[in-house]
Amino acid sequence: MNRILNKIIKPVYAHCDLPCGVYDPVQALVEAKSVFEIMTKYPELSADDKIRAIFIKEQRAELVKNHLWVLWTDYFKPEHLEQFPDLHEIFWDATKQAGKVKKTFDIAEGQSLIDQINKISDIFAQTKKA
Amino acid sequence: MFGLAIRRIVGDSMAPGFLENNLILVKKTKDYKVGQVVGFQYDGKVLIKRIFEIKESKYFLLGDNAKNSLDSRKLGWIDYDKLVFKVIFKL
Numbered sequence: 001m002n003r004i005l006n007k008i009i010k011p012v013y014a015h016c017d018l019p020c021g022v023y024d025p026v027q028a029l030v031e032a033k034s035v036f037e038i039m040t041k042y043p044e045l046s047a048d049d050k051i052r053a054i055f056i057k058e059q060r061a062e063l064v065k066n067h068l069w070v071l072w073t074d075y076f077k078p079e080h081l082e083q084f085p086d087l088h089e090i091f092w093d094a095t096k097q098a099g100k101v102k103k104t105f106d107i108a109e110g111q112s113l114i115d116q117i118n119k120i121s122d123i124f125a126q127t128k129k130a
Numbered sequence: 131m132f133g134l135a136i137r138r139i140v141g142d143s144m145a146p147g148f149l150e151n152n153l154i155l156v157k158k159t160k161d162y163k164v165g166q167v168v169g170f171q172y173d174g175k176v177l178i179k180r181i182f183e184i185k186e187s188k189y190f191l192l193g194d195n196a197k198n199s200l201d202s203r204k205l206g207w208i209d210y211d212k213l214v215f216k217v218i219f220k221l
Binding site: 004006009010011012013014015016069072073076077078088091107 | 135136137138139140141142143144145146148150153154156169175176177178179180183190192193195196197198200201202204206207
């Protein structure tokens with residue numbers, strides 16, 4: 001009977017994600033600092049190294065995104081949202097900024113990414129104290 | 131009929147309210163509210179999550195089982211036109 005029902009009734013998915021349990025915003029911060037340093041050194045680089053710098057900066061920015069997503073998705077919980085109502089907005093802005101630094105060598109944008117991750121680090125530290 | 135349909139749940143991200151293989155009655159609608167459990171299209175499937183926040187026709191959707199849910203924390207804000215139904219009740 002169940003088999004027949006399963007064939008007739010379409011499924012909808014309550015998708016899951018398996019968290020590893022180890023979290024630290026410092027991962028995102030290290031990659032963001034790498035992006036910043038590449039931006040700083042870029043004008044002085046040779047033509048060949050400039051090409052490498054573009055690729056590496058893009059990779060590091062993508063890593064920032066991934067590290068932030070893992071924190072956002074797996075570490076932070078509804079009770080943290082109650083304590084920090086802007087949490088979603090802060091992560092949204094930071095991950096957007098990680099995308100933005102892929103497209104630019106503007107040092108101010110790189111610094112903004114670092115500042116936004118530092119803000120997340122402060123929140124993270126406060127949740128650890130609680 | 132009347133935009134109603136029965137659907138079967140796969141996964142545990144909406145536990146404890148909705149568990150694997152639970153049947154739910156769903157209804158097509160144009161009016162969604164915060165707190166409702168809704169279905170939305172993602173990656174060729176229909177996922178169900180709860181509306182946490184609505185902002186300018188975009189929806190922040192979360193699984194009730196927040197420790198184990200793929201939702202707006204990773205997927206971002208979901209567009210209104212991706213929403214396909216709201217859950218009326220569990221059968």
